[in-house]
Amino acid sequence: MIYEGNSLCAKLLDNGLAELVFDAKGSVNKFDRQTVQELDEVTQALTNNSEVKGLLVRSAKSTFIVGADITEFTELFDMPENEVLDWVTKTSQVFDRFEDLPFPTIAAINGFALGGGCEMTLVCDLRVADTTASIGLPEVKLGLMPGFGGTVRLPRLIGSDNALEWMTTGRDRKAAKAMAEGAIDSVVAPEHLIEAAKSMLVDAIAGKFDWKARRTLKQAPLTLGKNEAMMSFSTAKAMVAAQAGKHYPAPHMMVDTVTKAAGLDRDGALKLENEGFTTLAKSDEAKAQVGIFLADQLVKSKGKKQAKAANKEIKQTAVLGAGIMGGGIAYQSAVKGTPVVMKDIAQPALDLGLSEAAKILGKGMQRGKVDAAKMAATLNNIVPTLDYSAIKNADLVIEAVVENPKVKGIVLKETEQVVADDAIICSNTSTISINQLAENMEKPERFCGMHFFNPVHKMPLVEIIRGEKTSEETINTVVAATLKMGKTPIVVNDCPGFLVNRVLFPYFAGFSKLVLDGADFVAVDKVMEKIFGWPMGPAYLLDVVGMDTADHASSVMSDGIPERMQKIGDDPVTCLYKAERLGQKNGKGFYNFGVDKRGRPSKTPAPEAYELLKPVCADEKEFDKDEIIARLMVPMANEMIRCLEEGIVGSAAEADMALLYGLGFPPFRGGVFRYIETMGLSNFVALADKYAHLGPIYQITDGVREMAASGKSYFELSA
Structure with a gap:
């Protein structure tokens, strides 16, 4: 030797x-x-x-x-x-x-x-x-x-x-x-x-x-x-x-x-x-990106441990509610090799769900990433049906019907009568309380939230929402199923909006208040995209989400957290919704959507939106880029801090990965906790205090003041 x-x-x-x-x-x-x-x-x-x-x-x-x-x-x-x-x-x-x-x-x-x-x-x-x-x-x-x-x-x-x-x-x-x-x-x-x-x-x-x-x-x-x-x-x-x-x-x-x-x-x-x-x-960018890598390792490690503890294998999935979302979920299960039954009450919805899966595969073939055999195998793994009895052998049922608690409650109740006693039932709700939905279940221990993000095949995150009565066995099995589907699971506790939507709506509220104070939504989008680094500014993102969806979700958030998220009077989102400017889904929102001379998708600021908002907004005023960023990001950061303090999310690392994978938070900033720690907690406290007069979403917790005063880091807290 x-x-x-x-x-x-x-x-x-x-x-x-x-x-x-x-x-x-x-x-x-x-x-x-x-x-x-x-x-x-x-x-x-x-x-x-x-x-x-x-x-x-x-x-x-x-x-x-x-x-x-x-x-x-x-x-x-x-x-x-x-x-x-x-x-x-x-x-x-x-x-x-x-x-x-x-x-x-x-x-x-x-x-x-x-x-x-x-x-x-x-x-x-x-x-x-x-x-x-x-x-x-x-x-x-x-x-x-x-x-x-x-x-x-x-x-x-x-x-x-x-x-x-x-x-x-x-x-x-x-x-x-x-x-x-x-x-x-x-x-x-x-x-x-x-x-x-x-x-x-x-x-x-x-x-x-x-x-x-x-x-x-x-x-x-x-x-x-x-x-x-x-x-x-x-x-x-x-x-x-x-x-x-x-x-x-x-x-x-x-x-x-x-x-x-x-x-x-x-x-x-x-x-x-x-x-x-x-x-x-x-550099701050390296610190952020190294932080993302380590946070990703923590999330993956946690997921693997939970999946290892699962004692039930998911051999067949069922999705209730076809259409774009249901079709996306069905595709994701099928493409990773798990057969899926896609159930709806209307044939056109089933057709839409199947065409959504075929469209994703078709684009994959164009790029050379999918061959004919893969396309055929995936589509063969999806069985469309109008009949409830077709889901009786499913090990995992994912409800993805309309975002209405009564409708979801009826569907969940009916599902439980059809499937096996040990089948797991999940809801893909984005805002409705899992505890509230669980009241419709005879066995709430086998029920949890499984919130996918749109478009399903592109967005890595799945929020798994634990209800008060959800068993650990259910959580472990759903984590394992999520990993098998090629997604990143992050387990959170139940609350209005769960994690990602709960912190997104104060950000939207900050945007709405800014527009009401005279900011040009195009200028705001430009700052948040070009300077802060979001893939879409808030106006564009609202157009993608849909004004109807955003208005409905803000009502749910208002009911759930009235002390901070009461609906804003003359909210620009509501104004556009009432004028049937729904965003991309009908081609008109803050922007008008169409195609250019070459047939490529286009978006242009809508003169009609400016006219609609004129009566409710202050005279147009130019805002400094730092003020625009602060007025949108302080509410998001504050709400995420509350989520960590309340135990909705397990660690700062998981919170950062949820926003990165669920919303496309700028990677060079590393996530919302990395963002405020790079700024310095004392500086963040001072910034939030500067805007505290704008309302409760800008007011920080005693916890963050204590963290700042003692020089602690959110990343030192136990995961």
Whole structure:
């Protein structure tokens, strides 16, 4: 044995070959600080061993190395800037020393080689992968850039154009594509991986591969002519500006770094990479996106534990109520392999539900993501019916009829008479109390909310709402069914609007008050989209939701939380609803919807909306962007804080993921709790107090004052 650590070991094989094996204690290999230290120690041991003529690097696990240990990032990035720079510089130098070993090295890649794992393969002279391999640099998804030499070695290996496309998008490559682009030298079947790697290494030792020339190429300036470089980098800058926009600094930093480093050798280029990485690591955007990753891990871990505890398997689903929503839910079950009965009382609704599923599949076929067999299998998994008896064998029934408590109550009561005693029944209600609906049930313990978001096939979140009498067994089974459907479940407790809609309606109320005070809804949308980063501003979102739906839901919220959410007099939403301007569903709301000359969907500010609102609104007034953001976001943040304090949601991390997955909260802001903590809780308290005179939705709780005064973080509270 040449070296033995906790995460890796090195030993001598036959004929001067040695192997370095990554085999961490957990389920995957990661680069944590301990592993980096061990890599440095093994490099020293290999350098000093005169018997080694060539080194094979492999993983003992089903995947190579998944990247850096992100759980260490929060603590690392909280360090002063000079200490972060010192850490990343010293770590990247460990990889440099490995690259400088006095003999050829080859990486045998299986499974994922991502981030630091990809950079480990890049410091090797040769790379062979098996057909299971995926290789890439996804750091951009965390608001970061490669920090262990990726921006230096990859451009010199595959060209700056390809390398920047890899890094700025964060998409990994399957082995064959990576080989076609020059990142991998050979692809073989999994059973031949080690044998092929050894064979290539022997050839390198024998001089059949000029490994020294390959290494020199990675350490020299980029071989680009002046005009070629100018074209390459200006194209990359334009692409990043168009795709990433201004809210995501990481891809811009990558392009700038590779551009400036093009004429430098390895050491000069790495210095620029270290500095760029440090700047990003200290940015609010990286903190937010790393926070999202960790929150997502927490949500997934919680979901898996609950699903594991489920003692009932869902072999058949039933959806009550077809149409757009019911059809979307039926599609989601069917496409993931669970047969579904779609029941309605009217044939046209069933036809609409089936056509919704077919439309989604058709678009998938156009994009090459769905083949004819997949389309046929999915549609065959959906059985439309007008007959209640068809649902008798369903293990899970999802009620998705009209949003009316009386109608839902009748349907739930009828359903319970038809299905088996152990069948689980859920409601897809978006606002009606689960406890209220449970009063219609003989066995309320088998009933809960299962709130999907529209469009079902695109929105990742499903809110699972626990009623007072819902059993833990029911929750666990519905969590398992949600995961099987390819969705992210977040369990919340019952309250008006549950979690997402409860915090959305104060945001809408803030918008309505702003418009009544003279704000131009187009200007508000522009600020909330372009500056805050929402995918849609509030007026556009209300048009998508539908004015009828929004008006009805605001009445439900008003009845449920009258102390804060009483209906606003002359609410612009109600005005448009009464004028039958329902939004996208009838082509007219705040905006008029149609098609342009090329047949593409269009939306234009509606003169009719301005005329309708004129009598109830103050004279038009220009509002500062910060005031617009504050007047919409403070009510949302306040209500989310109340939800956490009341135990409606289990943790700040789950709350942030619910808004990210349910509403499209801007990822670079990390969620509503990350947003207020980035601002600073004391600053948030001061901001809310500034607008407290506008009404109860702007008034903060004693709890947030205490948190701010004591310097605590919502992310420190137990999940």
